[in-house]
Amino acid sequence: MADKIILEVARYSPEQDTKPCFATYEVPVHKEWVVLDALNYIKDKVDGSLTYRWSCRMGICGSCGMMVNGEPKLTCATFLSSYAHNGNKIRVEPLRYFPVVRDLVTELSDFLVKLKKVKPWLIRKDTVPLSQGEFLQTPEQLDYYKQFSMCINCTLCYSACPVVGLDPKFVGPAAIALAQRYNLDSRDQGAVERIAVLAHPEGIWGCTFVGECTKVCPKHVDPAGAIQQYKLNAVLDWLTSFLMPRGHNSQDVKP
Amino acid sequence: MARQSDEAFFWMLFSAGGVIAAILIPVHLFLFGLAFPLGWLPAPDYERLMSLVHMPLVRVYLFVFCSLPLFHWAHRFRYTLYDGLKVKHLNEVIFALCYGGAVAGTVLAAYLTWTIA
Numbered sequence: 001m002a003d004k005i006i007l008e009v010a011r012y013s014p015e016q017d018t019k020p021c022f023a024t025y026e027v028p029v030h031k032e033w034v035v036l037d038a039l040n041y042i043k044d045k046v047d048g049s050l051t052y053r054w055s056c057r058m059g060i061c062g063s064c065g066m067m068v069n070g071e072p073k074l075t076c077a078t079f080l081s082s083y084a085h086n087g088n089k090i091r092v093e094p095l096r097y098f099p100v101v102r103d104l105v106t107e108l109s110d111f112l113v114k115l116k117k118v119k120p121w122l123i124r125k126d127t128v129p130l131s132q133g134e135f136l137q138t139p140e141q142l143d144y145y146k147q148f149s150m151c152i153n154c155t156l157c158y159s160a161c162p163v164v165g166l167d168p169k170f171v172g173p174a175a176i177a178l179a180q181r182y183n184l185d186s187r188d189q190g191a192v193e194r195i196a197v198l199a200h201p202e203g204i205w206g207c208t209f210v211g212e213c214t215k216v217c218p219k220h221v222d223p224a225g226a227i228q229q230y231k232l233n234a235v236l237d238w239l240t241s242f243l244m245p246r247g248h249n250s251q252d253v254k255p
Numbered sequence: 256m257a258r259q260s261d262e263a264f265f266w267m268l269f270s271a272g273g274v275i276a277a278i279l280i281p282v283h284l285f286l287f288g289l290a291f292p293l294g295w296l297p298a299p300d301y302e303r304l305m306s307l308v309h310m311p312l313v314r315v316y317l318f319v320f321c322s323l324p325l326f327h328w329a330h331r332f333r334y335t336l337y338d339g340l341k342v343k344h345l346n347e348v349i350f351a352l353c354y355g356g357a358v359a360g361t362v363l364a365a366y367l368t369w370t371i372a
């Protein structure tokens with residue numbers, strides 16, 4: 001492995017630049033270094049003005065997502081050594097399809113609005129007094145939604161999804177997968193409240209099942225699977241409402 | 256823009272057609288395109304096939320076999336046009352052309368499967 005690697009980093013400062021440009025930095029390569037280590041090296045030793053988000057450095061907080069050689073990646077989980085064959089050049093850009101605040105930092109407001117719209121929290125119709133204790137859940141009931149609960153809101157899936165790029169109003173993979181996480185939770189009774197946003201041309205029907213979201217997800221959430229699952233539920237729901245116009249709710253599909 | 260109920264309806268046809276296109280069509284292609292002509296399997300003779308086609312259940316099968324994959328195509332092609340050519344603003348025309356094509360194919364399939372002598 002070469003002991004130096006070239007990082008081409010997108011720089012953009014809204015006060016001075018009209019559009020982003022690239023700055024090139026030479027960074028030493030250590031075997032265990034990830035792209036985030038290289039960025040930290042640049043910030044510490046070369047140019048302190050380089051701006052990017054990170055926190056946990058271990059794939060938990062979801063804040064260090066960037067485009068690395070054109071692919072959405074968590075930079076704290078992307079080793080420099082995997083790019084050694086690539087002429088030792090790595091191009092780092094902010095996550096695609098998001099407005100850029102500065103350098104590698106994206107504006108997340110739109111995503112957060114979408115997230116809130118699908119009500120990703122437990123909704124109860126009844127209010128059970130605390131004295132009655134916890135809502136118990138069997139391991140089987142937990143397994144039913146656990147995969148979708150692993151999302152860390154890193155938004156890599158939004159940058160991977162061509163539909164997000166074409167239609168900015170599309171609710172998007174992570175938000176739909178999180179909605180499904182609550183729909184499938186045995187303690188939740190809010191599936192009906194989520195239908196209007198999910199079963200909508202800009203919700204699940206916007207998805208054309210490209211499947212890139214699932215490929216790039218660092219937590220193996222499988223948002224594409226969640227969306228297809230929900231499409232089937234929505235069809236069943238539509239069929240039941242057609243056959244039994246009153247008193248149906250096939251969105252409640254929990255074990 | 257299509258309403259939720261339309262989307263659900265067309266997606267249902269799309270996915271049903273997809274199942275047929277992915278599972279049944281390859282079987283037919285293998286049998287009639289390779290296995291019978293190349294003699295890998297003994298080919299049924301013409302009379303035997305015609306007597307099969309005269310059974311109402313087989314007619315229904317052939318009709319569904321032809322029609323649903325057309326709706327699969329229509330849905331896929333509609334989104335390919337929307338996203339590939341970025342012409343979502345021509346939604347009404349594309350919608351009519353794609354599903355209209357599938358309906359026309361369905362009518363033709365119905366006519367052929369019921370009038371086959």
Ligand code: FES
Nearest residue numbers: 057059062064076
């Ligand atoms: S820094 Fe937290 S996920 Fe990368």
